[in-house]
Amino acid sequence: MFKMTRRTTLRRMTSAMLAASLGLGFTAAAHANDTIKIGILSLTSHSPSIIAAGKGYFGEQGLDVEFVSFQAAQPMAVAIASNDIDFGMTAISGGLISLAEKGAIKIIGGALQETPEIDGQKILAAKAAYDAGLTSPDKLVGHSFGVTTQGSSFHYMAHKIADKAGFDRSEIRIVPMQKVPAVIAALKSGQIDAWSIVPNIAGALTKGPEVVEIGKVSDYIDNYQVTTVFTSTKNVTDHKDLVKRFLAGLAKGIDDYNAAYVDKTLGADDVAAISEMVHKYVYADQPMDKAAPRIAAGAMRINRNAKLNLASVEDQLKWFQSEKLVPGGVTMDDLVDTEFVETF
Template sequence: MTGITRRGALGLMGGAAALPMLGRPALANTKVVVGALNFTSHAASFVAYERGYFAEAGLDVEFKFFQAAQPMAVAIASGDADYAVTAISGGLISLAEKGAAKVIGGALSEEKGIDGQKILVSDAAYQAGVTTPKALDGKKFGMTQAGSSFHYMGAKIAAAEGINLEYVPLQKVGAVIGALKSGQIDAWSIVPHIAKPLAGSGAVHIIGDLADYIPDYQVTTVFTSAGNAANERDKTAAFLAAFSKGAADFNAALVDKTTSADEAEAMIQLVHKYVYSDKPYDKAKPGIVNGAMRINAEAALNMGSVQDQLSWFKAEGLVKDTVSMEMLVDPSYVKTM
């Protein structure tokens, strides 16, 4: 994708499969900027980098870190990042509709039997009797932006419970955390590596599991510019192959727990370089372990979940009704389900 600046990408938003072998010589030292959040859910990228899988694929990776999903979509469209992993947002869908971005694979997923995202409430709300999702009627639910995954999650909870929520956009995850702890908002839903330490502090309380409301939710996806998807197939396939090797290592060590204790410890130490790196290791370790959710094998993509998300964004008027799955997803790189 060429010719779209960051300002242009923001304007567009407002208008709103087998993988090859690694190490192709033609890709030697190809510079790639990868968008990420400092979340355990992004561990596949971190593992692929730290264990040399990107380098083996001929990719010289640099990470660019963000505080929310929508700015990451802007960076992909403007060329400030080449690949990214985060939740589907209204901004990403609008950019895809304009031919600026494509979802090319799946990453984090809710899976039955594996601890997933939690529904949280502030201590003030909990003490006032908000101890179940049903009791959230009329309460303030935090999100980064309108049209974010948090907006989608809150809406699915509200629809299932037959309640109404007041959505409060706070732009950054850190701001949502602060507002929840101080009682400025009543509720939120987030991945367990953040939810459980917050609940352990006593400042917030867990009152439910998101999987009860959105089973098999494709929480995050891998996406790139439409230009990369269409015209840089070797590079894109190599990125996905390396990413998938990182995901396999992460799943084995911390999700399926099929490795040795030493190997699991090494994985936690690796992730700690990027997640809770401001905390001592012994303080960070429980959150990393508790936050280990499945990252899809070989970046397989749950098309049913993506379709549900797209349908919700369209029904809410957050994206154009004419947006199709073909505009949003390039299914040619990975297995779909």
């Protein structure tokens, strides 16, 4: 008959506890969150991702988030293609389209949208140019227009203004400045004559003596899908569940963003809490009492559930092709994957 000694009992108990702890370790590892990197610009329009992280919406989807800051749209697209970040939400650029043609990137949703009922992007003039007669966008003939890079959304807006105003695109002189702060400095100093930008930045600039508002982008571009959500083609094909979880978390962030800043249906305390989250990345160099109103002033509607305006995306693609900024053979199928969100 087998006799259980005290030493044997302790040895077996220790073994059982070790096995249990190892089992728990394996279970925890199996359910560990996926870490994703999201590219952002220091603009209010990038708040939904920040809110989704701050309020735990990405965490609910099993995602841990690291934000990576950029100063222009095109480098963000390159970072997606090189797998330095996983998701981005910014304007369509020539670089993004070229990378899509190469099979590296896909647009998977819509974000910032010009809508008639919401104050949108402004067209600005340097005071010296305004005093010299640049008092409305249809007088941009012969003037310089600042952009970050060739093929940026700023470039697209400048040419669409020319189209609507009825003069040739070549009659606006496009001046690439690489970064938004450089464009701002050039406009304030009169090195460039005009620019277009989101309302909070426009509002801050026109409070000073150097810059004057001369028009609205929405008067020149109908239903403009200003920014889109995009990821790598590898994520779309090999990690569909990751993409769906990201968009699910983002959708909740979008709802809170619109409720706080656009529809204004949240209470003051809830808005203040959201602004505290956003302030970590937007106007972070300013005290909260000054940053909060500027964050709110920069809000334009972001499409619920990242709904995507295909007609606007196609118009942008045609513009890039007409300017020979991207290959003529790029198709909407190359650029967009429509399986993840509703389109219109």
